[in-house]
Amino acid sequence: MSTSVDAPKQFKQPSRKGKKAWRKNVDITEIQEGLRDLKDAEITGGLISEKPSDQLFVLDTVGDEDVRKSIAKKQKKPLKSDEILAQRSMIPALDGRKRGNPNVTDGVIEPKTKKPKSDWVSRKEYLRLKQVAKEGNPLGKKTGNEFYDPWAEDTEPSLTYDDPRFDFLQKPKPKVEPVTLKHAPISLAANGKPIPSVKMPHAGTSYNPVFEEWDKLLETHGAKAVEAEKLRLAEEAKEAEKQRLIEEAKNDDGEVKSDDESAWEGFESEYEKSEWLNKKRPERKTKTQRNKANRRKAAERQAKWEAARVKRDAQAEHILKITEQVKQRELERENQSDADDSEEGDDTALRRKTFGGKKAVPEQPLELVLPDELQDSLRLLKPEGNLLDDRFRTLIVQGKLESRTPITQARKARRQITEKWTAKDFRTGNWKKLQATLQKDSTVKRKPSDRGSGDGIVKKRKLTEKQKPYNQDAKPTKRKRMTDKKENGDSADAPAPKIETSSRHKENEGRSPTAELGKYVAMDCEMVGVGPNPDSDSALARVSIVNYNGDQVYDSYVRPKEMVTDWRTHVSGIAPKHMVEARSLEHVQKEIADIMKDRILVGHAVSNDLDALLLGHPKRDIRDTSKHAPYRRIAGGGSPRLKILAEEFLGIKIQEGAHSSVEDARATMALYRREKDAFEREHLKKWPARMIVDNREKGDQKKKKKKKTTRKR
Structure with missing residues (x-):
């Protein structure tokens, strides 16, 4: 029996339109081979596509020893990178930054750091030993790196005040730590809730905000600005009204006029009856009317008492509710932390009165981008606000700092201005006496002439004005001037100089x-x-x-x-x-x-x-x-x-x-x-006049020639 599974072959076909003619064009060899391979894979261990990666691959972290040996035989010279990484030198690498040499001096002052010698003690060690010998307590010396506590007790005994020779000295008072130092800071929020250090900013303050958020923030700040302007205008109007009343009070003579003085032309028209005489007097009530009034008053008192009782009951119930609410708030406050609710924004309502000072909390700066300031590029973006100012205000609002007025100028000592004793010479009596004395001594003195005689020789005074040097190259030409006055002879009382407009000037000369x-x-x-x-x-x-x-x-x-x-x-x-x-x-x-x-x-x-x-x-x-x-x-x-x-x-x-x-x-x-x-x-x-000081040394001055003297023999 044949084991072939191929398609039956027909070598003879009487007609292409027969019932079995389609089998000639059907070839299922590839499909049958695929099914055969699939069955073989399932028999040998399973399909590769269905297995996980850890069953298919293995990470080799050790490497093959044979491959390493073969590479070492072929590569006798190691790589340059391996040589660099293998270098371990005791000499540090050169630094590219330029530094001054501490050993180089000006020749007068020796360098602080000298080359250390093996048999010498360094200066630092010498100073330490000297300090130990001076104090006598090397173990009690504190280093500068320890944490300093200003409220800690002094562990070192004070020998000066225990000495009986210094009993007259007042002993210093011990440092007492304030009780409030361990208390948590009190927030300045109106609801008493702790304020976080960093809050989530409003979405409208972004450099590229959503229009709805930005418009909402703009309207909010605009309404606040309008209210502030209204308050300012109201204050100005109130101040103007106050000033007007003050001016009117200045013009008033302040005299009070009586009714007789204020009557028209000093007399009244006729006697007028009082108003109470013109009213009709009530008639006497009957007993029935009085009883009816008494019953009505009793009913009113009963209704009033019932209303008061109902009101007291309502108040008692309200007090119980308030007590429960207060307890609930205290529990919530204890459970709250200082860093929660960071998404509330920075518009927390504050107390009207701050703690510890009169200075109010600084206002929150307006960090809102106006329509003409919106940018479409990060390159043109300008940051809003100041992190230092924001952090400083947050510490004040949290109750960790006090709001104080900055001192721009230190307070100076007051100086008392007194009049000198020489001022008494100019008082009325003394001045008259001095004038009389001057009139007696005054004589007609002759003005000094320009020539002064001395030893029979007539000498001319030296002129203070320097003569201008004569310029031989200058041509004597006649020029029109603004005035005939010289440059040094001008004065403030002289009339204004006139411009010679008729003089022609050469353009582009x-x-x-x-x-x-x-x-x-x-x-x-x-x-x-x-x-x-x-x-x-x-x-x-x-x-x-x-x-x-x-x-x-x-x-x-x-x-x-x-x-x-x-x-x-x-x-x-x-x-x-x-x-x-x-x-x-x-x-x-x-x-x-x-x-x-x-x-x-x-x-x-x-x-x-x-x-x-x-x-x-x-x-x-x-x-x-x-x-x-x-x-x-x-x-x-x-x-x-x-x-x-x-x-x-x-x-x-x-x-x-x-x-x-x-x-x-x-x-x-x-x-x-x-x-x-x-x-x-x-x-x-x-620009005050400058003084030029001549700092010439003696060696620069010209030496005077000494006359030669001869001794007689």
């Missing part, structure tokens, strides 16, 4: 070859708009400097580095054609810095001009007319305009059309010269 600089210079600049926002962004386009007499020292157009988007020709007078021969900013900076060096700079809002030039100047050498107090009164305390100051104090009109920096600089210098003394007095208050 640069440094003037003829004008003298002097000690004072005035500067003014003109700007143009640059960038996408020309109204707020400006760049330097022209700078002018004049000297003390108003002569032009420097004038130049400056080529801006940014793209000019607004020339402001109607204001600055600068057009694109002026930039053809304009100088660079670096060139102008160098020349301006040369001019301003060691000179006093005058200007109107001169800080803006220095910022535009990217230059600095010592504040001690700056005089700003926009900050002068008499000039600021014109603008009501603010910064005045140069045009208004020139018209008000100098009587001239400037800036009628386009501005001229030379004209503005001259007006600024004229304003300074008008109030020069006031400027300097005000400046000396802020």
Whole structure:
């Protein structure tokens, strides 16, 4: 019998449409092989796909010894990583951080740490032994690392106070630990409930909050702010009413008027009967009416007594309920901890009166992001609140700290101001006597002349004024000046200097070859708009400097580095054609810095001009007319305009059309010269005169030549 299980084969088929023709195209060999393999797997131990992983795999933690030996034979040289890990050196590794060498000194002071020697005792050990020998109690020495208890009893015996020689000394009082130190802190919450150290914040305070939570928090804080504003307005109205009553009381003479004085024209019209005489007198009641009234009163008393009894019973029941509630609250309070209920938020109602001080608890800061402050990126997020302030307020609310007023300035000792004894000379009687004495001694004295005689030789006084050095290169040219006064001869009482508007100046001349600089210079600049926002962004386009007499020292157009988007020709007078021969900013900076060096700079809002030039100047050498107090009164305390100051104090009109920096600089210098003394007095208050101390050593001074002397033989 054949053992083949293959499909029957038909080598001869009379027709493809017969009943058995389908068996030719059916092949179940693969299925039969799979079933055979499945049965074989079940016989040998089970299916692999149904077994757990721990039965299929084993973790080898030891390794094969034969494989290790074979690898060691092939690899004679160990790996570099194994060499590095196997290194164990007694010398520590080098540190990359730079440290100072303690052994290197200046040669005078020896280093504290020296190289230790085997047969020497270290300085630390020497000091310890010295202290032990001095105290005589090496075991009782406490180390600095021990915990210090301020209320602990002193274990060391006090030998000083037990000595009979010191009986007169008062013994120190022992330290007594306060009873409240062991008590738990009392919370400032109105309900007496402990407040947790950290509370869950409201969902609306998130940097990206849900709109409903944020809107709810915004409405809550808005309502609180409205109520606070209403209270403030009510307090203001009450205070205003109080002040009004005080003013009315001041105008009143305080006299009390009687009825006779207040009557019209001093007399009454006629005698009027009293009000009680006009009332109708009641008639006498009958016995029936009196009995009826008595019965009604008795019924009212009975009803009143019944109502009082019912009220007492209700109060007794209410007292029992309150007692049970108090007991229940005490039990709940004992079971509560200080760290629970952290999800309640930080809006706990506090007591009206705090413990231990008069200072109220600081208000909780408002940590609410407004609509215009909401950010859509963590990069733009700004943290709200302060952890230190929050923790400090939490400790106060928990009752662990007291709320106190911060002391910003320490209290100073009171000084009593007394009048010197020399003041008695200026009293009325003494002053008259002194005047009489001065009148007797007063004689007409002759003024000293400029020449003084000494030993028959006429000597001239030395002039204090220094003569200016003669400049041979300077050409003698006639220049128009603002005034004929010299720089050193100006005074506050002199009339305001006038600006010579007819003098022509050369535009874009640069440094003037003829004008003298002097000690004072005035500067003014003109700007143009640059960038996408020309109204707020400006760049330097022209700078002018004049000297003390108003002569032009420097004038130049400056080529801006940014793209000019607004020339402001109607204001600055600068057009694109002026930039053809304009100088660079670096060139102008160098020349301006040369001019301003060691000179006093005058200007109107001169800080803006220095910022535009990217230059600095010592504040001690700056005089700003926009900050002068008499000039600021014109603008009501603010910064005045140069045009208004020139018209008000100098009587001239400037800036009628386009501005001229030379004209503005001259007006600024004229304003300074008008109030020069006031400027300097005000400046000396802020910047006192500096004293230069000459610390030259004796060796630096010139040695005097000694005359040679010869001895006679």
